[in-house]
Amino acid sequence: MLKRILLYAIVLACPLPAMANSIVSTTGLTQVTAPPTVGGNFIVNSGGVLPPQIIFAEQQAVTLANPLVTDTGTIAAGTLIDSYFFALNSSIEYIVNTSVTFSDPILGIIYKDGPDPYGQNPGPFNPLFDASNFLGAIGTTYNFDTSACGTFCGFEVVPAPDSDSASFNGNTAFFHNDYSIPGDFARIITADSPAPVPGPIAGVGLPGLILAGGGLLGWWRRRRQSA
Numbered sequence: 001m002l003k004r005i006l007l008y009a010i011v012l013a014c015p016l017p018a019m020a021n022s023i024v025s026t027t028g029l030t031q032v033t034a035p036p037t038v039g040g041n042f043i044v045n046s047g048g049v050l051p052p053q054i055i056f057a058e059q060q061a062v063t064l065a066n067p068l069v070t071d072t073g074t075i076a077a078g079t080l081i082d083s084y085f086f087a088l089n090s091s092i093e094y095i096v097n098t099s100v101t102f103s104d105p106i107l108g109i110i111y112k113d114g115p116d117p118y119g120q121n122p123g124p125f126n127p128l129f130d131a132s133n134f135l136g137a138i139g140t141t142y143n144f145d146t147s148a149c150g151t152f153c154g155f156e157v158v159p160a161p162d163s164d165s166a167s168f169n170g171n172t173a174f175f176h177n178d179y180s181i182p183g184d185f186a187r188i189i190t191a192d193s194p195a196p197v198p199g200p201i202a203g204v205g206l207p208g209l210i211l212a213g214g215g216l217l218g219w220w221r222r223r224r225q226s227a
Contacts, residue, residue: 022057023084024171028098029055034085034137040148040182043089052090055100058083058137061192069128070108070189072168080192081107083135086175089183098175104191106168111186113154118161122151129154132187153185 023031030051035042043050060082068075075081082104088096110128125144133142144153155164155177162178166186177184 022103023055024101024103026055026098026100028096029053029086029100032056034058034140036139037141037143038085038087038136038185039141039143040150040153041089043087043183044091044181052094053088053096053098055084055086055188056137058085058140058187059135062135068108068132068189070110070132070187071112071126071128071166072108075107075189079107080194081135082190082192083132084188084190085137086111086173086186086188087183088177088179088185090180093178093180095178096176098177099172100188101172102188102190103171104193105171106173106188106190108189109166109168109173109186110189111155111164111166113156113160114151116160117151117156125149125151126154129185129187132189135187135189149182152182155184155186 030053032050032054034056035046035050043052043054062081062083064075064077064079064081067077068079068081082102084100084102086100088094088098110126110132112126112128114122114124114126116122125146129142129144136142143149155166156162157164163176164178164184165174165176167174168188171190173188175186
């Protein structure tokens with residue numbers, strides 16, 4: 001009985017673990033584990049293993065050694081970040097609105113195709129994808145070269161006829177896409193908040209353990225005397 005009392009005292013003195021950074025909710029997207037390969041038509045080529053509209057976590061808690069340029073701005077060196085990958089890909093054309101909410105604020109999104117992807121002299125595919133692949137999921141191979149994507153693995157924004165768009169407000173990102181093959185992809189960068197350190201809690205630490213154990217022990221002795 002005495003051992004059980006001391007065990008209860010230890011449990012009372014232990015703080016609960018902190019919640020991890022994560023995706024809180026999605027609309028129109030399925031959260032999956034990182035696939036082995038990412039590139040043009042990688043969802044179509046999965047043979048139905050992957051749904052057509054997905055998002056997955058990449059590397060987490062990365063401290064940027066250099067500034068990271070995104071299509072929505074530059075994130076300063078020294079910033080602690082998390083990375084997520086958004087992908088739409090289907091052999092059938094769809095027009096969709098999707099969104100994702102994270103536990104931490106969004107800092108930037110890489111999503112645009114090169115300039116004038118439908119033109120006679122389209123620019124190269126957005127180099128910001130390759131430049132940020134150091135944030136890719138461990139064990140996943142990323143291939144955005146011409147043979148895999150041409151100029152079309154990002155979002156074809158205005159004035160392209162697809163009028164794809166990406167934006168964010170606080171912790172939520174919003175997307176509009178007219179997509180099919182080879183896919184519409186984006187990399188979303190969020191802040192990574194360090195796990196909160198629990199503040200002083202009654203009963204926490206050695207003094208609390210002694211007080212809790214002493215109180216329970218006194219209760220146990222009084223109970224035995226009155227029995």
